[in-house]
Amino acid sequence: MKIVSWNVNGIRSLSAGVAATVRSFDADIVCFQETKVSRDALSTDIAVVDGYNAYFSCSRSTRAGYSGVATYCKDDCKPVAAEEGLTDWTNDQLRPSSVGCYSDDTDDIDLKALDSEGRAVLTEFTMHYDDTDFPVVLINVYCPRYDPDNEERFEFKMRFHRLLESRALALLAAGKRVIIVGDVNVAREKMDHCDHATIVDFESAPHRLWFKNLLFDANASVYSQRRFVDVFRVFHPDAQAAYTCWNSKLSARVTNFGTRIDYVLADRQLVEMGAFADCRHLTDVFGSDHCPVLVELNATVRSSQRLPQLCTRLMPEFRGSQTKLSAFFARGKRPADGDTSAVVVKRAAKSVVAQRSLTDFFEQPKKQSTVKSVAQSATVEPNVVGVEAEKSVSSVNSVSSTSNISTTSGIRTDTVDSAAAATWNSLFSRKRAPPPLCRGHHEPCVELIVKKAGPNKNKHFFGCARPGGPKSDPLSRCEHFEWLSDAVKKQEKRVFK
Numbered sequence: 102m103k104i105v106s107w108n109v110n111g112i113r114s115l116s117a118g119v120a121a122t123v124r125s126f127d128a129d130i131v132c133f134q135e136t137k138v139s140r141d142a143l144s145t146d147i148a149v150v151d152g153y154n155a156y157f158s159c160s161r162s163t164r165a166g167y168s169g170v171a172t173y174c175k176d177d178c179k180p181v182a183a184e185e186g187l188t189d190w191t192n193d194q195l196r197p198s199s200v201g202c203y204s205d206d207t208d209d210i211d212l213k214a215l216d217s218e219g220r221a222v223l224t225e226f227t228m229h230y231d232d233t234d235f236p237v238v239l240i241n242v243y244c245p246r247y248d249p250d251n252e253e254r255f256e257f258k259m260r261f262h263r264l265l266e267s268r269a270l271a272l273l274a275a276g277k278r279v280i281i282v283g284d285v286n287v288a289r290e291k292m293d294h295c296d297h298a299t300i301v302d303f304e305s306a307p308h309r310l311w312f313k314n315l316l317f318d319a320n321a322s323v324y325s326q327r328r329f330v331d332v333f334r335v336f337h338p339d340a341q342a343a344y345t346c347w348n349s350k351l352s353a354r355v356t357n358f359g360t361r362i363d364y365v366l367a368d369r370q371l372v373e374m375g376a377f378a379d380c381r382h383l384t385d386v387f388g389s390d391h392c393p394v395l396v397e398l399n400a401t402v403r404s405s406q407r408l409p410q411l412c413t414r415l416m417p418e419f420r421g422s423q424t425k426l427s428a429f430f431a432r433g434k435r436p437a438d439g440d441t442s443a444v445v446v447k448r449a450a451k452s453v454v455a456q457r458s459l460t461d462f463f464e465q466p467k468k469q470s471t472v473k474s475v476a477q478s479a480t481v482e483p484n485v486v487g488v489e490a491e492k493s494v495s496s497v498n499s500v501s502s503t504s505n506i507s508t509t510s511g512i513r514t515d516t517v518d519s520a521a522a523a524t525w526n527s528l529f530s531r532k533r534a535p536p537p538l539c540r541g542h543h544e545p546c547v548e549l550i551v552k553k554a555g556p557n558k559n560k561h562f563f564g565c566a567r568p569g570g571p572k573s574d575p576l577s578r579c580e581h582f583e584w585l586s587d588a589v590k591k592q593e594k595r596v597f598k
């Protein structure tokens with residue numbers, strides 16, 4: 102059986118849609134982290150995927166659309182129990198189909214607050230391997246990010262790590278096997294961090310020490326009681342620069358300047374019994390600042406007869422939800438389902454009709470590039486999901502309108518009728534001056550926007566177009582910086598001289 106885990110950095114940003122993305126992996130279980138969807142914003146296209154059953158945990162903190170994890174299980178891989186959170190803080194009515202086995206200290210009120218950000222979903226399965234059935238709990242987790250400037254948040258992060266560990270150990274103590282998948286937000290070793298040399302006390306950072314103490318190390322001089330194994334390293338012990346996360350603001354994926362912070366951690370017994378067949382990073386899947394991690398097991402799941410209470414299909418608003426493709430198109434809605442290529446064709450066709458008005462386009466520039474991306478990637482290779490271009494453009498806030506719009510209009514002139522085409526042409530005839538060349542490479546810059554709060558917020562500037570990387574690498578982004586207003590002034594001077 103296959104399990105895929107992916108920090109999607111916003112489930113709505115998946116360009117192929119949730120259903121097509123989930124199905125594209127052909128996995129028995131798909132775990133997403135950082136869904137950024139709140140409970141009241143859960144919609145049918147996210148919560149109900151034909152062929153799968155979903156289990157969500159959404160943040161209940163004041164920050165809406167923050168954090169969040171979701172586990173999708175194939176219909177023939179139903180869990181016997183499902184539960185959100187690492188403490189037993191959720192309401193009692195879910196108890197009968199909860200996973201249970203809490204550690205002693207989870208009655209702590211602070212810990213329950215810690216657990217309210219929608220960072221964990223637990224599903225328990227009856228697995229079968231080597232002529233035996235045994236219970237396995239899958240913890241889909243999104244650990245808090247490390248923010249060096251926020252001490253309080255760091256304390257929160259450390260407590261969350263310890264809470265994860267104590268729950269996992271409680272499950273083991275109850276005789277269950279445990280697999281933890283997700284974004285742990287810790288690079289384990291120096292080899293898992295592109296920039297470790299610049300980090301003071303890399304080895305002794307508290308979150309790294311915590312991780313080290315959790316993980317079994319066959320090479321440790323002292324016999325280790327540590328119960329968990331980093332499954333990727335079982336299959337790729339020496340793989341260098343095997344990263345899963347890259348800074349999208351620096352387009353650092355191009356230069357593979359990243360970190361390995363997404364893991365599959367399994368209890369030793371599962372590994373030693375030979376339950377795992379492979380674990381690898383799906384680096385050719387784009388659409389997030391992380392890539393998915395795939396793990397293959399020799400074990401199989403004995404599907405449960407009943408759906409645990411946490412399943413989205415049992416939520417009042419989704420009860421009996423049908424996601425037939427025809428129903429969606431009849432209502433002119435976004436398809437939540439169906440064969441990937443069919444979805445692409447239909448959506449592309451729809452976009453042509455819908456794009457007559459220019460105002461429509463400028464109000465929803467992101468949607469347009471999504472449709473384009475899906476059409477391109479999915480028609481060529483239906484199994485490839487998401488497109489980095491769309492994502493990186495939005496996260497870098499590049500407004501390099503000359504290049505963006507010209508590619509989009511290129512697609513459009515083929516399909517849009519002549520009246521619309523004429524309007525487009527008149528718009529694009531107002532050409533802008535070419536961007537300045539960067540000092541480091543003498544290449545055209547990209548236009549960017551200041552995101553940081555302060556007097557310059559939302560101000561436009563030109564920067565090097567190359568991907569970010571180590572300063573010592575001349576092929577990566579140079580430090581060119583020029584306010585757009587200054588560049589325009591220069592341009593005008595040139596014109597009037």
Ligand SMILES: [Zn+2]
Pocket residue numbers: 539540541542543544565566567578579580581
């Ligand atoms: Zn440059």
